Amino acid sequence: MVTPSWRERIDHWRDSRALRRIAAVVVVIAAFLYPLVASSGTGLDTATVAEVFILLALGLNIVVGFAGLLDLGYAAFFAIGAYTTALLASTHFAIGNQTHTSLLLSYGPNGVHVNFFLLIPIAALAAALCGILFGAPTLRLRGDYLAIVTLGFGEIVPKVIENLGPGNSVGLPNITNGVNDITGIDSPPNINLGPIHWTFQTNDPRPWYYLGLIIVVISVIIIYRLRSSRLGRSWVAIREDEIAAAHAGINITGTRLTAFALGAAFSGFGGLLEASRLGTVDYTEFLFNFSITILVMVILGGMGSIPGAVLGGIVIAYLNQSWLTNAAAGINNFGGWLEKGPGLIHTLGVWLSGLPLASAKPMIFGIILVGIMLLRPQGLLPSGRRARELHPRTAGELAEEDSELYTVRTGEI
Amino acid sequence: MDEKQPLLEFRDVDTYYGSLHILKDVNYSVDAGEIVALLGSNGAGKTTTMKTILGLVRPRDGRVIFEGKEINGLPTRQIVEMGIAPVPEGRRVFPKLTVLDNLKMGAWTRKDRDIQKDVDRVYTLFPRLAERKNQLAGTMSGGEQQMLAIGRALMARPRLMIMDEPSMGLSPILTERVFDTIVEINKQGTTIFMVEQNAYMALEIASRAYVLQTGEVVLSGTAQSLMESDLVRRAYLGGS
Numbered sequence: 001m002v003t004p005s006w007r008e009r010i011d012h013w014r015d016s017r018a019l020r021r022i023a024a025v026v027v028v029i030a031a032f033l034y035p036l037v038a039s040s041g042t043g044l045d046t047a048t049v050a051e052v053f054i055l056l057a058l059g060l061n062i063v064v065g066f067a068g069l070l071d072l073g074y075a076a077f078f079a080i081g082a083y084t085t086a087l088l089a090s091t092h093f094a095i096g097n098q099t100h101t102s103l104l105l106s107y108g109p110n111g112v113h114v115n116f117f118l119l120i121p122i123a124a125l126a127a128a129l130c131g132i133l134f135g136a137p138t139l140r141l142r143g144d145y146l147a148i149v150t151l152g153f154g155e156i157v158p159k160v161i162e163n164l165g166p167g168n169s170v171g172l173p174n175i176t177n178g179v180n181d182i183t184g185i186d187s188p189p190n191i192n193l194g195p196i197h198w199t200f201q202t203n204d205p206r207p208w209y210y211l212g213l214i215i216v217v218i219s220v221i222i223i224y225r226l227r228s229s230r231l232g233r234s235w236v237a238i239r240e241d242e243i244a245a246a247h248a249g250i251n252i253t254g255t256r257l258t259a260f261a262l263g264a265a266f267s268g269f270g271g272l273l274e275a276s277r278l279g280t281v282d283y284t285e286f287l288f289n290f291s292i293t294i295l296v297m298v299i300l301g302g303m304g305s306i307p308g309a310v311l312g313g314i315v316i317a318y319l320n321q322s323w324l325t326n327a328a329a330g331i332n333n334f335g336g337w338l339e340k341g342p343g344l345i346h347t348l349g350v351w352l353s354g355l356p357l358a359s360a361k362p363m364i365f366g367i368i369l370v371g372i373m374l375l376r377p378q379g380l381l382p383s384g385r386r387a388r389e390l391h392p393r394t395a396g397e398l399a400e401e402d403s404e405l406y407t408v409r410t411g412e413i
Numbered sequence: 414m415d416e417k418q419p420l421l422e423f424r425d426v427d428t429y430y431g432s433l434h435i436l437k438d439v440n441y442s443v444d445a446g447e448i449v450a451l452l453g454s455n456g457a458g459k460t461t462t463m464k465t466i467l468g469l470v471r472p473r474d475g476r477v478i479f480e481g482k483e484i485n486g487l488p489t490r491q492i493v494e495m496g497i498a499p500v501p502e503g504r505r506v507f508p509k510l511t512v513l514d515n516l517k518m519g520a521w522t523r524k525d526r527d528i529q530k531d532v533d534r535v536y537t538l539f540p541r542l543a544e545r546k547n548q549l550a551g552t553m554s555g556g557e558q559q560m561l562a563i564g565r566a567l568m569a570r571p572r573l574m575i576m577d578e579p580s581m582g583l584s585p586i587l588t589e590r591v592f593d594t595i596v597e598i599n600k601q602g603t604t605i606f607m608v609e610q611n612a613y614m615a616l617e618i619a620s621r622a623y624v625l626q627t628g629e630v631v632l633s634g635t636a637q638s639l640m641e642s643d644l645v646r647r648a649y650l651g652g653s
Contacts, residue, residue: 230517230521233510233514233517233518234518234521236507236509236510236514237507237510237518240507240508240509240510241505241507241508243469243501243505244501244505244506244507245507245518246469246489246490247467247489247493247498247499247501247505248493248518248519248521248522248565248569249489249490249493249494249521249522249569250490250518250521251488251490
């Protein structure tokens with residue numbers, strides 16, 4: 001027997017459903033235990049940012065990876081989710097002189113405050129509705145044309161938010177607070193369940209981390225179910241071959257719309273989490289470059305791959321929040337170490353240690369991306385479909401099989 | 414009317430691509446239970462006929478009638494829902510879906526979710542597909558993909574199956590086996606309307622046929638009579 005190469009072993013491992021399930025459980029348990037070993041609060045903060053990024057990557061992966069619709073304005077849905085939270089759970093809207101309070105909602109001179117857990121479906125629904133609103137007139141377009149239209153929507157949403165502030169020229173009341181941002185967004189209520197005591201108002205990042213983690217885990221489960229559902233299959237079918245999909249009786253535009261709406265819904269979760277954690281929303285965070293950053297997460301992880309989207313979100317979050325800074329400092333320190341050397345090495349060391357690398361972070365980011373895509377064009381964790389696609393059986397084998405093919409069995413069915 | 418109603422009927426259909434007149438006053442009728450072949454050279458309008466049935470091309474004039482209902486002008490998905498399943502030209506399986514998922518796609522329009530029986534039926538017709546059920550369709554050979562395309566169409570439990578060039582790109586021996594299967598499917602009760610370049614093979618299994626030339630039906634009749642016709646022999650069968 002030939003011993004399998006390590007590559008074959010990895011492929012085998014990847015194909016094994018039981019092992020994948022075990023791996024998923026291990027990852028989830030590790031993620032739940034992470035705060036116990038995380039050295040400082042900032043590490044957990046980065047992890048919480050990563051959770052928001054994961055939600056965004058998961059949502060965009062539905063649109064781009066499953067349905068094959070290039071969306072260059074996805075950050076707009078993130079903005080909708082965040083601003084929905086900001087409007088419905090902050091001191092921004094003062095109504096009347098008396099405060100009315102009920103279990104899930106209170107409003108009055110101190111603003112509208114909808115309960116956080118009620119906001120979860122509301123934020124997702126608001127983003128999904130915007131997905132339908134933007135998608136309905138445009139999803140008949142294909143490929144490049146659709147990309148340009150989504151780019152347009154991605155520009156429109158922040159502009160609308162910017163221009164619906166106080167004293168706006170359209171004569172509307174102050175809705176979004178415009179360039180002044182909305183601040184004072186509610187934190188989730190404290191949670192006391194048996195041994196769990198989560199307080200969101202303090203500087204402790206752990207409750208945020210766990211809340212995000214739970215939302216991420218639930219989202220991943222939902223998306224796995226979606227992918228293997230009838231709807232998920234029809235997304236892939238349309239991506240693969242629109243005409244054949246129409247021949248199978250699929251309503252092309254309607255099905256694409258569901259991808260757009262569901263993809264948007266997950267960014268609604270992300271927006272909710274981000275807005276309530278930061279306590280403030282700023283429309284300039286949702287511009288074109290952030291749409292591209294989300295797209296990078298999806299492509300980096302592997303288009304159409306759910307673990308890929310998760311990993312892509314984590315990598316980009318950590319690169320942005322800590323790794324790039326560490327890398328820059330590392331290079332400077334390395335220069336400092338070289339300075340002790342003789343002659344030319346000393347000169348090189350002085351040069352390296354004095355480089356203003358902190359401001360060159362975008363460049364390092366770019367180099368890392370180019371490097372990863374050159375080495376792994378299929379993404380870090382490509383979907384099973386894509387992976388198998390890269391290992392087709394040989395043409396000779398196929399021809400051989402053809403010759404002994406097509407045994408027609410007659411008889412009763 | 415006492416006359417038996419055909420399953421599919423074209424009444425004076427005219428189809429255009431822009432200003433190009435493709436189908437000119439075309440009439441077909443396909444009765445339930447038949448295999449009807451549509452012959453013709455490249456550019457005669459065979460594929461356009463298929464597209465017209467499916468609503469991918471709208472006729473400018475005339476009517477397409479399926480089971481007594483006019484279907485021209487309906488969206489493709491509604492036409493498919495009414496019981497017409499296409500086996501498209503060049504197979505068009507979903508390359509990155511598994512064989513089983515491709516079959517499930519075929520049952521998309523079905524209201525009932527009980528499709529296992531039909532999956533089994535397809536596997537009985539094509540044992541090869543059962544062996545390959547978890548393989549990606551795109552990695553299979555042309556013959557296997559053709560089987561899959563036929564199987565996918567069967568999953569809709571169609572009353573009419575329209576096939577565009579089922580022999581395309583297949584070796585002679587494979588072509589013969591595909592045609593055997595078509596006969597078998599027909600015996601099990603599905604009406605078949607097929608476009609075919611391989612006139613000899615098509616006429617062998619068909620009960621009737623139409624010959625299309627530059628958009629006009631120039632000849633029609635039983636397969637036997639066409640087989641003996643000079644025009645067909647000269648143009649398509651390589652006879653003298």
